[in-house]
Amino acid sequence: MALVSQNQILQCLIADNLVSDPNGARGRLLTEAARLFREKGYERTTVRDLAAAVGIQSGSLFHHFRTKEEILKAVMVETIRLNTALMQAALEAAESSSDKLRGLIRAELESINGQTGEAMAVLVFEWRSLSASSQADVLELRDIYEKLWLDVLESLRREGALAAEPFVVRRMLTGALSWTVTWYKPERGGLTLDGLTDQVMAMMALKSS
Amino acid sequence: MALVSQNQILQCLIADNLVSDPNGARGRLLTEAARLFREKGYERTTVRDLAAAVGIQSGSLFHHFRTKEEILKAVMVETIRLNTALMQAALEAAESSSDKLRGLIRAELESINGQTGEAMAVLVFEWRSLSASSQADVLELRDIYEKLWLDVLESLRREGALAAEPFVVRRMLTGALSWTVTWYKPERGGLTLDGLTDQVMAMMALKSS
Amino acid sequence: MALVSQNQILQCLIADNLVSDPNGARGRLLTEAARLFREKGYERTTVRDLAAAVGIQSGSLFHHFRTKEEILKAVMVETIRLNTALMQAALEAAESSSDKLRGLIRAELESINGQTGEAMAVLVFEWRSLSASSQADVLELRDIYEKLWLDVLESLRREGALAAEPFVVRRMLTGALSWTVTWYKPERGGLTLDGLTDQVMAMMALKSS
Amino acid sequence: MALVSQNQILQCLIADNLVSDPNGARGRLLTEAARLFREKGYERTTVRDLAAAVGIQSGSLFHHFRTKEEILKAVMVETIRLNTALMQAALEAAESSSDKLRGLIRAELESINGQTGEAMAVLVFEWRSLSASSQADVLELRDIYEKLWLDVLESLRREGALAAEPFVVRRMLTGALSWTVTWYKPERGGLTLDGLTDQVMAMMALKSS
DNA sequence: GATGAATGAGCATTCATTCAT
DNA sequence: CATGAATGAATGCTCATTCAT
Numbered sequence: 029m030a031l032v033s034q035n036q037i038l039q040c041l042i043a044d045n046l047v048s049d050p051n052g053a054r055g056r057l058l059t060e061a062a063r064l065f066r067e068k069g070y071e072r073t074t075v076r077d078l079a080a081a082v083g084i085q086s087g088s089l090f091h092h093f094r095t096k097e098e099i100l101k102a103v104m105v106e107t108i109r110l111n112t113a114l115m116q117a118a119l120e121a122a123e124s125s126s127d128k129l130r131g132l133i134r135a136e137l138e139s140i141n142g143q144t145g146e147a148m149a150v151l152v153f154e155w156r157s158l159s160a161s162s163q164a165d166v167l168e169l170r171d172i173y174e175k176l177w178l179d180v181l182e183s184l185r186r187e188g189a190l191a192a193e194p195f196v197v198r199r200m201l202t203g204a205l206s207w208t209v210t211w212y213k214p215e216r217g218g219l220t221l222d223g224l225t226d227q228v229m230a231m232m233a234l235k236s237s
Numbered sequence: 238m239a240l241v242s243q244n245q246i247l248q249c250l251i252a253d254n255l256v257s258d259p260n261g262a263r264g265r266l267l268t269e270a271a272r273l274f275r276e277k278g279y280e281r282t283t284v285r286d287l288a289a290a291v292g293i294q295s296g297s298l299f300h301h302f303r304t305k306e307e308i309l310k311a312v313m314v315e316t317i318r319l320n321t322a323l324m325q326a327a328l329e330a331a332e333s334s335s336d337k338l339r340g341l342i343r344a345e346l347e348s349i350n351g352q353t354g355e356a357m358a359v360l361v362f363e364w365r366s367l368s369a370s371s372q373a374d375v376l377e378l379r380d381i382y383e384k385l386w387l388d389v390l391e392s393l394r395r396e397g398a399l400a401a402e403p404f405v406v407r408r409m410l411t412g413a414l415s416w417t418v419t420w421y422k423p424e425r426g427g428l429t430l431d432g433l434t435d436q437v438m439a440m441m442a443l444k445s446s
Numbered sequence: 447m448a449l450v451s452q453n454q455i456l457q458c459l460i461a462d463n464l465v466s467d468p469n470g471a472r473g474r475l476l477t478e479a480a481r482l483f484r485e486k487g488y489e490r491t492t493v494r495d496l497a498a499a500v501g502i503q504s505g506s507l508f509h510h511f512r513t514k515e516e517i518l519k520a521v522m523v524e525t526i527r528l529n530t531a532l533m534q535a536a537l538e539a540a541e542s543s544s545d546k547l548r549g550l551i552r553a554e555l556e557s558i559n560g561q562t563g564e565a566m567a568v569l570v571f572e573w574r575s576l577s578a579s580s581q582a583d584v585l586e587l588r589d590i591y592e593k594l595w596l597d598v599l600e601s602l603r604r605e606g607a608l609a610a611e612p613f614v615v616r617r618m619l620t621g622a623l624s625w626t627v628t629w630y631k632p633e634r635g636g637l638t639l640d641g642l643t644d645q646v647m648a649m650m651a652l653k654s655s
Numbered sequence: 656m657a658l659v660s661q662n663q664i665l666q667c668l669i670a671d672n673l674v675s676d677p678n679g680a681r682g683r684l685l686t687e688a689a690r691l692f693r694e695k696g697y698e699r700t701t702v703r704d705l706a707a708a709v710g711i712q713s714g715s716l717f718h719h720f721r722t723k724e725e726i727l728k729a730v731m732v733e734t735i736r737l738n739t740a741l742m743q744a745a746l747e748a749a750e751s752s753s754d755k756l757r758g759l760i761r762a763e764l765e766s767i768n769g770q771t772g773e774a775m776a777v778l779v780f781e782w783r784s785l786s787a788s789s790q791a792d793v794l795e796l797r798d799i800y801e802k803l804w805l806d807v808l809e810s811l812r813r814e815g816a817l818a819a820e821p822f823v824v825r826r827m828l829t830g831a832l833s834w835t836v837t838w839y840k841p842e843r844g845g846l847t848l849d850g851l852t853d854q855v856m857a858m859m860a861l862k863s864s
Numbered sequence: 865g866a867t868g869a870a871t872g873a874g875c876a877t878t879c880a881t882t883c884a885t
Numbered sequence: 886c887a888t889g890a891a892t893g894a895a896t897g898c899t900c901a902t903t904c905a906t
Contacts, residue, residue, distance in 0.1 A: 053869090069365050071280035075897060087899075088870050096897065153362060156278050191439040196428075199420050200413040200440060207412020219405075230400040231409060233442030284880060296882080297887050305880065487783050489698035493901060505903080506866050514901065571780060574696050609857040614846075618858055621834020622827040629826050637823075648818040649827055651860030680890090702876060714878080715891050723876065
């Protein structure tokens, strides 16, 4: 029972200036940056590459961002903001703890393998390219996001549906789900995102209604 | 029932010239390279950094390796060779499919969080820095390694102990286990490597004897 | 016996459109430009710095001046024009050659260390940043100014009060007086501008009435 | 009665590693840097200009100096070191205070208008391009140099040969002598360096034996 | 007039690689 | 084998100037 669509959530965030409009100059740059950082890595992507990808000159980049690193940070920050909102919506749409977990897994898989997938991969693989102070800023946002997961896993534990420790399980799931980006190709096989979600639940011996 | 020690395996590989002696010039360089690549990333590590780490001048590096990328490739190749041998030993030491899986998980966790951890992380995080042709070479070795896992998982499936697909489960485990490098600190908490292995088995609702 | 005040001279020049009104947009810009060029140097001062100093956007600067160099030239030209007028007034207010020289020295010290000090320093220290053709234009104005000095020094020579050559003495005085800007701080010590003028006359073994 | 030649002094400083051998790679670069900085200004001189002037590639500069500013600082530091040594020699070669002053003036004029002239001009005109911390380092050296002058001027004052204050006179002379670089051309007129020195002494109404 | 995004040439600096010693 | 100066292409970033609004 999705109360709000993904697109509605995005519009709210844009209105609040929390993420950039993907149709605007800044938003398009961030989309291309995520793609290039994912494809070639942050270091191997030059500001000239970034500029060319959105059809401007390299010098013009610096009207929108003061440094190349600021672009990396913006990709990460906006991705977390968007995904936190999507996770909250997924939680609100579910009743049981088991369904809530399924909702989170499904939503994270969608983030990782859908439109924001490149940005999600950047978040994982380019972490070290972020300066220490930027890392601290991003970690603050990340904590909010992770809290959503831990609350659900703790409920499952209390209900006796989960044998392992919530903290450890979340870490395992983070790795397992992130890693799908390296191999899961929806177009290729018969495995849909829902099917993949089922597999994860099955691996954990959990039932999803 | 470990038939052969880890050290014996290493000695065999060194004797066969499949991995470098960690006490030799080449081996020490690869160890330091793995550490630096993991710490700062391949791109941000300069050949001067590498040379300084083993106490030589940057020009001298090129007597041992033709290019910087060759160093990265060697780190990866030798790591896979060593770990393939370790996995095979783990399999030989176990009887049941469930114990075999536990052995693989335990061995991979040890690789990831033990002495070869840095090299294992490099294998994951610096993959894109490898040229296409080197990637192909490394992938060949990787296939052998992955086959060991798939065989065990397929047995478990046949035995009814595993509900999800072996291929998918292996990918999930790859991600989940690799990711431990980002958070698992044996010295810090009460969780030993064996405890961690138990958690993974528990998460999959598998019993380990 | 000052026949006309400094302010009266300034008003005449503004009326004749020879210098900009310091309260107008152009005048304020030139004042700020002199300050910034002196403080940071011409090259290190950006047009954005200049624009920010007068509260406009960088693009708007180019409605007042065609190029950044034109601003530098205007600072120099207007400074020479104003100082030439001030020197002429100083000469008219004195009787003897010795007093005339004292008047010139006193007036130049005031130019250098007073309100136009920053512009005077720019004239000296940023000379090379001026294009050859602009240098020629400014030099023409400078010749008029220098003529005033040479006439007085030649009179003194003829009167036997000066042993050295007028041409050389003027050059020495130019350097000595310009240099005061680097060390003379009227507010700090007991040395007033008149006291400093006396020191210069004393150094030259000249009496000033 | 010059006890030691200028060249002998230079050789001592080179031997003590206080200044670079003008025939070495570093020394030649500093000479060319002084020339270019003087001619075009520090900011307008690119590292490519500097490299081209000594016949190397721009990247190679950074084997000798870590930054462009380090080159500027080295020009200044070595110039002050050399001139301090030359001044000390000039003092030792003179008897009376008046002769000592003449020696200092003569030596400084030679520094300014001779081989180190360009470097001396850089010291004056490019001062602001030096970072605050480098300025502090250079100022320490400068204090030693200035002390030599003040001691002589104070002696003259005590002897009644100087009416003005030593501190002020030194500042005036600094400006006057530095400024000669902008106009004095020995080859052009009949004025030799000795003649110019005489003019300065005459301007101050001092006799030189 | 004023704006501010865009330009594009230019800058100091980095760094893997080479090679004479 | 080792050195370390030299290379030269590439990088992130700056900035005077333009121009559509």
